[in-house]
Amino acid sequence: MTLVRERSLFDAVVVGAGLSGLTAAICLQKSGMRTVVLERRSSVGGLCGTFELDGHRFVLGCNDFGAGLERTLRGLGVEVDFMHPGARFYLGEHRVDLPPTASTAMKFFARPLSVARALIGAKKDTVRSLGDLLDGHVSDPLLRDFVAVLAWAVLRSPDDVELSALKELFDKRWDYGYDRASTPVGGPQHMVDRMAARFQALGGELLLDCVCHGHERARDGHVIETSLGTFESELLFSSHGRWNDYPAQSRAGLEAAAVFFALDPSLRYPEGVHTIGCFERGTADALRALDRGERSSVCSFHVFRSDLAEPAGAPWTITGFVPVARGVRTMDEGESRALLEAIGHRLERVMPGFSQAVRYQRALSPAEYEARFGFAPLASPRIAPEGFARPPTFDAASGVYWLGNSAGPPGDHAGAAVLSGRLAAEHAIEHHTSRASVDSRMAETQHAH
Numbered sequence: 416m417t418l419v420r421e422r423s424l425f426d427a428v429v430v431g432a433g434l435s436g437l438t439a440a441i442c443l444q445k446s447g448m449r450t451v452v453l454e455r456r457s458s459v460g461g462l463c464g465t466f467e468l469d470g471h472r473f474v475l476g477c478n479d480f481g482a483g484l485e486r487t488l489r490g491l492g493v494e495v496d497f498m499h500p501g502a503r504f505y506l507g508e509h510r511v512d513l514p515p516t517a518s519t520a521m522k523f524f525a526r527p528l529s530v531a532r533a534l535i536g537a538k539k540d541t542v543r544s545l546g547d548l549l550d551g552h553v554s555d556p557l558l559r560d561f562v563a564v565l566a567w568a569v570l571r572s573p574d575d576v577e578l579s580a581l582k583e584l585f586d587k588r589w590d591y592g593y594d595r596a597s598t599p600v601g602g603p604q605h606m607v608d609r610m611a612a613r614f615q616a617l618g619g620e621l622l623l624d625c626v627c628h629g630h631e632r633a634r635d636g637h638v639i640e641t642s643l644g645t646f647e648s649e650l651l652f653s654s655h656g657r658w659n660d661y662p663a664q665s666r667a668g669l670e671a672a673a674v675f676f677a678l679d680p681s682l683r684y685p686e687g688v689h690t691i692g693c694f695e696r697g698t699a700d701a702l703r704a705l706d707r708g709e710r711s712s713v714c715s716f717h718v719f720r721s722d723l724a725e726p727a728g729a730p731w732t733i734t735g736f737v738p739v740a741r742g743v744r745t746m747d748e749g750e751s752r753a754l755l756e757a758i759g760h761r762l763e764r765v766m767p768g769f770s771q772a773v774r775y776q777r778a779l780s781p782a783e784y785e786a787r788f789g790f791a792p793l794a795s796p797r798i799a800p801e802g803f804a805r806p807p808t809f810d811a812a813s814g815v816y817w818l819g820n821s822a823g824p825p826g827d828h829a830g831a832a833v834l835s836g837r838l839a840a841e842h843a844i845e846h847h848t849s850r851a852s853v854d855s856r857m858a859e860t861q862h863a864h
């Protein structure tokens with residue numbers, strides 16, 4: 416039975432135990448603030464975690480990080496080991512490995528003029544987006560497919576990927592470290608469980624299955640109504656997102672269908688590789704067509720290994736994502752089967768024996784994914800018009816710190832989410848400390864009189 420509280424007092428309430436909420440909570444608790452995290456689901460991690468489907472464990476979504484996140488977690492005292500695997504992309508008939516192997520480097524060295532044209536084009540002021548770059552400066556088919564991978568990663572049409580946003584991924588100011596892939600040993604759920612454990616070891620309180628229904632400002636802070644009772648706190652952090660402050664014309668990126676495979680342990684995943692992308696020729700144009708709401712015959716997708724600590728001899732699992740046409744949210748049984756077949760067929764060429772090794776497979780449409788987890792399978796929740804500056808994490812009008820990818824540091828990825836949690840907490844700690852010292856000085860002054 417869950418205990419419903421009458422009224423609980425905390426220095427800080429954090430709504431949501433995703434990456435941003437957990438990071439903020441650790442920072443706050445570490446600074447000595449009595450902090451509680453309220454999470455509506457029965458596990459922590461938000462989009463970063465695992466779930467069980469018909470007896471098999473799969474990764475939900477977020478799985479691949481930059482080395483900056485690893486550094487941040489280490490700084491917070493979260494004990495997790497990381498690996499630094501590569502990624503492998505099949506672009507039409509070409510195989511491209513990242514970091515580049517000798518054969519990958521040779522493919523690009525063999526196209527010096529095309530590569531030079533693309534690099535010069537990317538520096539021009541008139542080239543704002545990947546779409547501009549493709550249309551004006553990239554005609555080589557391999558390079559076009561390679562550029563498409565960048566749009567793929569954020570599930571957008573290349574016309575909706577600003578070059579300035581790509582540069583921010585590698586900006587030293589944010590230290591996202593996406594030039595070096597980082598994946599947690601034991602999988603993403605293990606990582607977020609270690610974050611929760613660190614928070615609790617510092618004395619923080621974590622309440623699962625606790626839905627926040629709403630909050631209002633009180634004289635000295637906030638009153639938060641939840642399914643487990645009422646909470647009061649001076650500071651409030653919310654993972655809901657500040658999307659209401661985005662311009663009306665901003666829209667979401669593309670949604671993806673998710674595919675899940677459990678495989679016989681005799682099948683081997685390529686050594687040293689985490690993500691495998693299979694892109695048919697013309698993926699950039701296929702993304703544009705999907706964005707217009709047209710179904711595409713090009714079936715490009717990526718999969719990644721779950722990296723879970725499964726018992727020896729048990730099947731291991733992979734998760735994959737395939738973007739769907741804008742507005743298409745459901746799939747009938749025939750469409751799901753055809754999708755799994757097409758992906759299985761392609762993966763057979765990458766991992767010979769794949770089809771025979773499949774012990775379980777399932778596809779979830781965007782609507783099914785959202786109904787099951789409460790998150791839309793959207794890597795880009797909002798594409799704001801060019802020039803729109805993301806609102807700050809602290810909203811002075813409501814007094815709320817907004818966490819995650821809607822506010823604060825740029826980027827729609829885990830690195831930005833974690834950084835939003837850290838920066839919000841640091842801002843609040845500074846504010847809270849100066850306010851606490853003003854309060855104590857005032858109390859001292861009153862006492863002296």
Ligand SMILES: Cc1cc2nc3c(=O)[nH]c(=O)nc-3n(C[C@H](O)[C@H](O)[C@H](O)COP(=O)(O)OP(=O)(O)OC[C@H]3O[C@@H](n4cnc5c(N)ncnc54)[C@H](O)[C@@H]3O)c2cc1C
Binds near residue numbers: 456480818829
């Ligand atoms: C399919 C997919 C794959 C992705 N893969 C990657 C990747 O590989 N690498 C990468 O860097 N980024 C990836 N991303 C982006 C990444 O997942 C997000 O940037 C990150 O997870 C955001 O973290 P968050 O804590 O802000 O939000 P969330 O993960 O959404 O967490 C919010 C939390 O708040 C809880 N919550 C919400 N409302 C309430 C309420 N009313 N009461 C209580 N609790 C509530 C939710 O249950 C959830 O636990 C991916 C995104 C998607 C959709």
